[in-house]
Amino acid sequence: MSGQMNISSPEEPHSAPTLSAVAKLAGVSSITVSRVVRLPDLVAPETRGRVEAAMRELGYVPNQLAVGLARARTRSIGVLVPTIANSIFADTVQGLSDELEPLGYAVILAQSRYDAAREDYMLSTLLSRRPEAIIMVGSPATEDGARLLKRAGIPVAETWDLPATPIDAVAGFDNFEAGVTVARHLVAQGRNSFAFIGGDDPRATRRWNGFNEAAQALGIKAPRRLVLDRNASGSVVALAELPGVDAVFAANDAHAIGFMAGLRKAGLLRNGPAPEQPVAVIGLGDLEMGRLIAPSLSTIRVNGEAIGRTAAKLILTREGPRHIDLGFELVHRDSG
Amino acid sequence: MSGQMNISSPEEPHSAPTLSAVAKLAGVSSITVSRVVRLPDLVAPETRGRVEAAMRELGYVPNQLAVGLARARTRSIGVLVPTIANSIFADTVQGLSDELEPLGYAVILAQSRYDAAREDYMLSTLLSRRPEAIIMVGSPATEDGARLLKRAGIPVAETWDLPATPIDAVAGFDNFEAGVTVARHLVAQGRNSFAFIGGDDPRATRRWNGFNEAAQALGIKAPRRLVLDRNASGSVVALAELPGVDAVFAANDAHAIGFMAGLRKAGLLRNGPAPEQPVAVIGLGDLEMGRLIAPSLSTIRVNGEAIGRTAAKLILTREGPRHIDLGFELVHRDSG
């Protein structure tokens, strides 16, 4: 406008108005403005009116950094997921965020991309923001990461799994048992040549272990495990790589559906119910899409959103049980 | 392990160690510790070693709140999406976050849930954290929201659309034109009774407008518009509601696939190429799943991740073009 020097930005070089800017305009001290924001009842209606007018006029937005410093409460929570571009984790983030945002908490989101080094880096980045709690999918991949979390002295929720030695709270399900359940189911259906497809992250591996051990305990010959590249777009696995297999457990629904596309191309997919399928396919996650395709996808249903909500509730209180097994459920549809 | 006084181990309410705690332990002043973190070259190697040891011993993690206050740079950016549990937006968040995290920025995530009031609330929550920029899907729903952003005086990127009067930067595509493209395509295929299904948020509405106007301009009788409840799980729309329709444009792939499930149930889905379909279906977004199902889904391909990356780049610089049209592409597959 007039005496502006060099900082030329779209609107004005106005750095955000402060408490005392509002105070000056309203002719009160800054603490009074602070009170109008936090404890309006302590301020005389007439004064309050003046202050509120000043706040509106200046477009005052409190600086949460300063608040956080002064009160040692940041009203933020750190969330670490392998990747957000994966419906199941996205559901979890939505769940926890729906629980937390109305309470005034900010969600600071970080992705590890299934990389241990990046996970540790993200963990300390997160911690440097002094969140009041951390919610993560899975458990820290390294000892360093775990130590970081323990020393932080804040509530920590590990999700999507049931770690043997949890840091603090847990909201998950038994991935090993999920594998066992699938193996038993397939055996009960009379299948006898198994394969597992999916990533090799800790949780997928736990599913594989359960699947593998249970299958063998039931007298099935050792299942094959096909580790899929994470960005193997489409993950359309040729059955060529799995000769003779008549039942496949996929680490998640996306892989399962990709695999079914491969089967379809090979003419190995029927529209009828499970017994007609040359190759049974079971997924995990219960994506909505699995219900909609034909043949509909049998899957281990896991409620990602509930995991998120539960984790949020766990970090909000120190009381009650800290380890919650949300369980899973085998949903038997047409694919196997 | 000997002379520890009160800081007892793992679980105590020990507030995080500060610069001066480290300083005391290393026998230097706190400013020196600060320099070891930020400007290690200014510190004598011997001193630096001592300080680094002290930092490790205490598990020092800098307090970014204090840093942010002192330097007026928070190294954080606010991200506002309607919902994260929607693959296309999740891709965008992943894209921008992959671009920003390596640079040390934290992503503060907020969801509006397509609710104008909640959007405004989230916007000011976000702003109160003093992010260095805001990236949002779409544009502020209210005047208040827009004003808030303008007054904040930070870079703002609006995405997934091309607003007529952008606040600052834009990374999106023309939703109206997408609707037009679909209408033209369907007419070219000889279809003549159109319907649109999807939400009634601004972007979906823009798609509808383009679709509707282009269809009518091409001599097609006024298309029907079916507004779907957002949480209409499955969104399996009975064709019963759309008698006589032979072509449907869905506001996104999820709706399209849900609708196709309805068609399948009604026996109106063929496995062959588009001309054989009794009802053509076109989606938007190009979910991977659309490629995998049978019949494969024709769709308007939009690169959500690229939108995120582009938005991130835009807010990182003041130079170069501020309005980027990432475009879209009609992918013709078997569904229509």
Added chain:
DNA sequence: ACGCCAAATGACAACGTTAACATTATCAAT
């Protein structure tokens, strides 16, 4: 032996807010 410069370190006041007291005005009860 002297002054000088660079390297290494430190003191102190911000940054915007809140907690913990401190002060003033108002007014009813003696």
Added chain:
DNA sequence: ATTGATAATGTTAACGTTGTCATTTGGCGT
């Protein structure tokens, strides 16, 4: 009239960093 309670407001010192000056060393040229 004085007291004391209550309501309304203000002062000051944190919170954990960093920017901007000091200040202290030690080495070097002459």
